[in-house]
Amino acid sequence: MENIYEFKRKMNKRGIFWSFSGPVSRDLLAGTFDILKQKMRAEGAGGAVILRVFSTVSQISRNIISYSDEKSPKSKIPGDGGGLSIGIIAVGHEADHYFVMGGNMIKNENVENFCCNLEKLRKIGVAIAKGDLRWKKIAILSRNHNGDDFPHGFRPGSGCFEMASKASEPIVFDFEKVDEKKSFFSLKLVI
Secondary structure, three states: OOOHHHHHHHHHHOOEEEEEEEEEOHHHHHHHHHHHHHHHHHOOOOHHHHHHHHHHHHHHHHHHHHHOOOEOOOOOOOOOOOOOEEEEEEEEEEOOEEEEEEEEEEEHHHHHHHHHHHHHHHHHHHHHHOOOHHHHHHHHHHHOOOOOOOOOOOOOOHHHHHHHHHOOOOOEEEEEEOOOOEEEEEEEEEO
C-alpha cells in the first residue's frame, strides 16, 4: 500500500490543495464551493477569481456526469436509473494562477471526435480570451445550431465555451489509452 503521506506530498509538490476522485454528482458541488471559497479567500483571491475557479469545477463535474464511461455500481434504491459517473477533479495554485484539472474514462471510439472538437474549442477560447469578440459570436452560433462546427456527438455547450474563455492559457488535454475499449481523458485549465 502506498503511503498516504507520500501521496499528499506529491499533490502538494504539484500545488494541488483540493481534489476528489470517485462518483461525481451535483450534490458534491454544494459543499465544494464553500471549501474552495474559504481556502482561496485565505490566500487573498478576489471574488471574481473564486467564481471563475468554481464555475470551471462545476463545468468539469457536469462533463464527467455527461461523458464518463465509468460508472459506480447501480444502487438498490428503487427508481435509481443507474450508477453515478466516476471521475477525478483537482484544484491547485502555481505561479500566479489557479488551475483546475479533471478526468474520466471515455470510449476509444470517441477519442478522435473529442480531440478534434476540443482543439477547436481551445482555439476559440484563446481568441475570446484575447478579446476577439468575433470568435465569441461564432461560439454562440456554433452551440445554437447543429451545423458542422462541432460534429460527431460531443458538442461543447455554453459552459465549455465559458470555461475556455476564462482560461488564462490554452486548454491542455490528453487521452491515455487504458485498454482496447477505453481511454482516460484529462483536461487542465489555468485561470
